[in-house]
Amino acid sequence: MTMRLDYLSIFPGYFDVLDISLLGKAVDNGLVEVHAHDLRDWTHDRHRTVDDTPCGGGAGMVMKPDPWGEAFDGIIGIEPDPSVHVIFPTPSGIPFTQSAAQELSTVERVVFCCGRYEGIDHRVIDYARTMWTVHELSLGDYVLNGGEVAALAITEAVVRLIPGFMGNPESLAEESFSPGQERLLEYPLFTRPVSWRGMDVPEVLMSGHHGRIAEWRREESLLLTRDRRPDLTD
Ligand SMILES: CC(C)N1CCN(Cc2ccc(Cn3ccc4ccc(-c5n[nH]c(N)c5C#N)cc43)cc2)CC1
Numbered sequence: 001m002t003m004r005l006d007y008l009s010i011f012p013g014y015f016d017v018l019d020i021s022l023l024g025k026a027v028d029n030g031l032v033e034v035h036a037h038d039l040r041d042w043t044h045d046r047h048r049t050v051d052d053t054p055c056g057g058g059a060g061m062v063m064k065p066d067p068w069g070e071a072f073d074g075i076i077g078i079e080p081d082p083s084v085h086v087i088f089p090t091p092s093g094i095p096f097t098q099s100a101a102q103e104l105s106t107v108e109r110v111v112f113c114c115g116r117y118e119g120i121d122h123r124v125i126d127y128a129r130t131m132w133t134v135h136e137l138s139l140g141d142y143v144l145n146g147g148e149v150a151a152l153a154i155t156e157a158v159v160r161l162i163p164g165f166m167g168n169p170e171s172l173a174e175e176s177f178s179p180g181q182e183r184l185l186e187y188p189l190f191t192r193p194v195s196w197r198g199m200d201v202p203e204v205l206m207s208g209h210h211g212r213i214a215e216w217r218r219e220e221s222l223l224l225t226r227d228r229r230p231d232l233t234d
Helices: 012-019 021-028 065-075 098-104 122-131 148-159 169-174 210-228
Strands: 003-009 032-038 084-095 109-113 133-138
Touching (some): 003 012, 003 148, 012 032, 012 148, 021 032, 032 065, 065 122, 084 098, 084 122, 084 148, 098 148, 109 148, 122 133, 133 148
Parallel strands (some): 003 032, 003 109, 084 109
């Protein structure tokens, strides 16, 4: 299966990065197909206007619905299709999680709608919900300037789960936040040299005793999780 990813943004250049690294490899081997679109291509005025003042007053500008609607018509089509998943990154979205990434990794078509300014006219989201499967997602409780960085993060989390993307799928199953995994943070990692700037790799990791190593790693994960993410231990 090839996953088609579309990105609608006034800064489509953000997505040039998808041609490099592992994602670039996924594109090369046909696992994903990436299309970035400039929302301004669906404006008709000289200034290629995409925003206007908020109805009801308030700070900042809101993205006009017209360019989004015309872009949807051109990129996705005018017929409803629930198999198309449209993602609106937004500060008011549902927190994006590994299980959401897992679910999205089985989808054949995802369209990211990257807002800017204070956000997108809500009728755009309401319209999209009548046509496709819509997800309003947030990366976390901090403020970004737009949806592009979130779209890139969600893309990486999703694409790496597509069967055939990662060379060693077993490693995915062991990761934190993977389904079936106890919700623990990763233990500390070490590699050669064994001694570096007066600091040595923990002896147990050099012992070759797999039982003791597993025990040490679990204990380290438990300590780290209790210290940094007590919410995961509920
Ligand atoms: C006027 C007054 C009462 N409002 C009060 C609340 N403010 C919230 C506000 C702040 C900034 C932005 C900028 N922005 C535009 C599109 C967009 C998409 C995603 C994100 C985003 N930020 N953080 C995440 N985890 C995100 C995700 N995913 C941010 C975006 C949009 C919205 C807006 C102003």
